[in-house]
Amino acid sequence: MELKVDIVSFPLEKPFVITGHVFETTETVRVTLSHGGVSGRGEAVGVYYLDETAESMAAQLETVADALGDLDGAAIQALLPPGGARNALDCAWWDYRAKAEGRSVWALLGMTPKELTTVFTLGIAEPAVMAERAAAARRFPHLKLKLDADRPIERLEAVRAARREAALVIDVNQGWSFDELREYLPHCERLGIAMIEQPLARGADEALEGFRSPVPLGADESCLHLGEFDAAARRYDVLNIKLDKCGGLTEALALVEAAQDAGMALMVGNMTGTSLSMAPGYVIGQHCRFVDIDGPLLLAGDIEHGLDYRDGGRVGLPTPELWG
Template sequence: AAIRAVRPELPLAVDANQGWSRAHFDAMIPVLQQLGVGMLEQPFAIGADACLEHIDCPIPLAADESFQDLGDLPAVARRYDIVNLKLDKCGGLTRALDLAAHVRDAGLSVMVGCMAGTSLAIAPAFLLGQLCDHVDLDGPIFLARDREAGVAYTDGLLHCKPQIWGHAGTLASPL
């Protein structure tokens, strides 16, 4: 509510990190709606999210921990609207590109996220981000010190400095 009061125009997402009970979920959905939250990520623990198959949630739901590999996709497609792919969890950029295609073929939106990590970990995720509907690549922000040639965050864009790519050009992607 404090963020929304200061920046009412910004997209806002909530990551419950598998921490909600069904009662808490039911209580929070109207609050999140009132605040204009545009996405709720992983409200229930893996295995406890089957109830989502019977809920018509007005806020798009994103699977994170519930999607580990293609075998999870049928259940995830019945429960969620978005799949968050993290290169750290899925096996790297090549595997993430393959998974993104399968997720999209299943009719779901694709998101790229990250763990806390340096700009070197964000660079390949930045490439995947060009194909995604949602991008959350803020890992270096939480570090006391990043790599010398790190990414930069300016005006809602993620900028990969030329040193990351080994050439003089600069690339930018929406956060």
């Protein structure tokens, strides 16, 4: 099995602001696995709050290049820890396997796929600007709003006034304290917020155990992989699965099963990659109440054979030319 690793940069259409960070480009690692004239591809962006970079992921992948003998999903889990490098390798393996066997990933998994409806994400900006951007995104019935502790309810009020009909989820990216969460919750309930993602800091969310929130709370940074699932299940109502966090489609599917067994709702998220990053996430999205695969819409340009984003937030299935 031949491993090829490339670093590819994609500028964002406009700077994207979340709690504590401003992103202007997406740096991706692209893995190509080839054998016997068949190739499979995978892409990773990595986990910025764990200090993963394209360069660090590429270096991780190069260390296992000579160990790709009889490659399978279990072997990949043992080769690398959870994170972006394993994600790129694991997703390339799934694509390779589908093409080598002449069957779609849906056939491999025994699934009949349905088209998904994604949220469209708005970064933090002045309330009037967020309202203007929400109105301009009217073709998306589901919006995801990035917020921090600076005037969050003012921003929510402005967006709700601009989009009274929209389903809204908010993502705080660890930006609130527990006291702030309790202060803001009645307003979120009044404004019809469907879910609050990661309100508290990773590792500082014990206060959520036994706490009954009137608005479902979602774990993102607080649950990176299966090893952190049990604690998240005690504290949150929704699990946001990101392949860059857990290390690929193989572990993501295991997280789906664990969450379903625990009675948790599911969300699939992304780290703002191209359609090659979104395509494996499309598999996880089949199980999810909340779908966030809008990464390519935030880029200045997507890759060839990218996903088809249509009015109504509908996203066409990945084509074999893209992945799977």
